[in-house]
Amino acid sequence: xxxxxxxxxxxxxxxxxxxxxxxxxxxxxxxxxxxxxxxxxxxxxxxxxxxxxxxxxxxxxxxxxxxxxxxxxxxxxxxxxxxxxxxxxxxxxxxxxxxxxxxxxxxxxxxxxxxxxxxxxxxxxxxxxxxxxxxxxxxxxxxxxxxxxxxxxxxxxxxxxxxxxxxxxxxxxxxxxxxxxxxxxxxxxxxxxxxxxxxxxxxxxxxxxxxxxxxxxxxxxxxxxxxxxxxxxxxxxxxxxxxxxxxxxxxxxxxxxxxxxxxxxxxxxxxxxxxxxxxxxxxxxxxxxxxxxxxxxxxxxxxxxxxxxxxxxxxxxxxxxxxxxxxxxxxxxxxxxxxxxxxxxxxxxxxxxxxxxxxxxxxxxxxxxxxxxxxxxxxxxxxxxxxxxxxxxxxxxxxxxxxxxxx
Numbered sequence: 001x002x003x004x005x006x007x008x009x010x011x012x013x014x015x016x017x018x019x020x021x022x023x024x025x026x027x028x029x030x031x032x033x034x035x036x037x038x039x040x041x042x043x044x045x046x047x048x049x050x051x052x053x054x055x056x057x058x059x060x061x062x063x064x065x066x067x068x069x070x071x072x073x074x075x076x077x078x079x080x081x082x083x084x085x086x087x088x089x090x091x092x093x094x095x096x097x098x099x100x101x102x103x104x105x106x107x108x109x110x111x112x113x114x115x116x117x118x119x120x121x122x123x124x125x126x127x128x129x130x131x132x133x134x135x136x137x138x139x140x141x142x143x144x145x146x147x148x149x150x151x152x153x154x155x156x157x158x159x160x161x162x163x164x165x166x167x168x169x170x171x172x173x174x175x176x177x178x179x180x181x182x183x184x185x186x187x188x189x190x191x192x193x194x195x196x197x198x199x200x201x202x203x204x205x206x207x208x209x210x211x212x213x214x215x216x217x218x219x220x221x222x223x224x225x226x227x228x229x230x231x232x233x234x235x236x237x238x239x240x241x242x243x244x245x246x247x248x249x250x251x252x253x254x255x256x257x258x259x260x261x262x263x264x265x266x267x268x269x270x271x272x273x274x275x276x277x278x279x280x281x282x283x284x285x286x287x288x289x290x291x292x293x294x295x296x297x298x299x300x301x302x303x304x305x306x307x308x309x310x311x312x313x314x315x316x317x318x319x320x321x322x323x324x325x326x327x328x329x330x331x332x333x334x335x336x337x338x339x340x341x342x343x344x345x346x347x348x349x350x351x352x353x354x355x356x357x358x359x360x361x362x363x364x365x366x367x368x369x370x371x372x373x374x375x376x377x378x379x380x381x382x383x384x385x386x387x388x389x390x391x392x393x394x395x396x397x398x399x400x401x402x403x404x405x406x407x
Contacts, residue, residue: 005030005031008095009032009092009093009384010023010026010095011036011086011095012036013096013106014097014098015043016044016047016099016133016164017062017134017164017168018168019099019168019171020062021164022097022123022169022171022175023063024063025168025172025355026172028064029355029357033065034067034068034069034380034384035067035069036071036085037374038070038074039374039402039407040373046059047059051347055346055347059370060347060369061352061370062370064367065367065368065370067379068374069376069401070377070406071377071402072400072401072402075400082105085384087111088115095175096111096119096121097120097121101129102120102190117182117187119178119191121171121174122190122191124193125194125195125196126196127196127197132196133164135161138158139155139157141199142218143158144157145221148221149223150222150223163195166199166202167195167198170193170198171193174191175191178191225286225290226247228279228280228283229247230282230286231243231244231246233319235297235298236300236302236305237300237301238301240305241319242316242317242319243317244293246315249277250313251314251315252276254313255293257312258308258309259292261292261296264292265289268288268292272284326351337358337364338354339351339352339354340366342369352367353367374406374407378392
């Protein structure tokens, strides 16, 4: 956890992945992020994966380092408290992130009546305000038809929610950009971000849209080959599998050299009238090139392959399961400064990453656990809203707010 955003206070009302991950990114950079939830937890509070006791590892993983206030915002008093919290004064406050519908008490104009320089980031499913999830967006943009075996016509979904993760980073960037603008101009603003637009923009940035329009043909599935260059998986003698990539010329030459295929590769170049110094030509000959390299891998164990590839500076990676990653890979351990083992209340001790960005002028700070639901309710009411103990007590008695023992 870095402290470069120390002093900023951000209020988060969220669920699922994108908005919570955006808030977590800001928290891990040192901002004070206050997440509000319904008493008893919101719709994602028990989302899988869960422990044997039913505690959500998902929720705890996406809310590291945040502060938690539990409020019954079905009640008018609860909505009043959260409105005050969102619009609290201070040059480092008035920052709000949400993927809840911006209507009713969360309507931007209503909130802005309390603080006209409020900065609010509102994530929606699509630009029309309809709901969408990463998996429905991914199916819409065509990528499942590019995933999976070469000869399969069936769409293959990706288990990694890429658009949610990208949207979370966009949320963090948008809020920080708007905060700088407010410092320069004094003006706040509503920032709208649609999950579908994040995916569509990325498809455009990576050339998928232009390729279809300009060339008149859409991208087709390439299986485990890497489009536009050379890369594929290879099976070793002991059935371990590795991914080998030659994007740059140095990477390509390293593959040719370590497999001792210089003569065969040169002959293939001449036969096909191609120039393998060019990425695209390597892609055109991908199947023939894979066939040249495969015997070298089949004759060696994974350990032998690893030593040789590392010595030759080949760009490669092993195929491993998540279980192997966690229990055998030193990069996913405390040997990597990214990770620390923390004690998460209600869950136990496990490995947790901090922010992968490292600033040269700041020391890396270990990650903090996620809060208990409502853990900071009383502190927030006292410190931010200046309530006394009697007023806070009445709110508890009336079921408007709750602490960790009441959730």
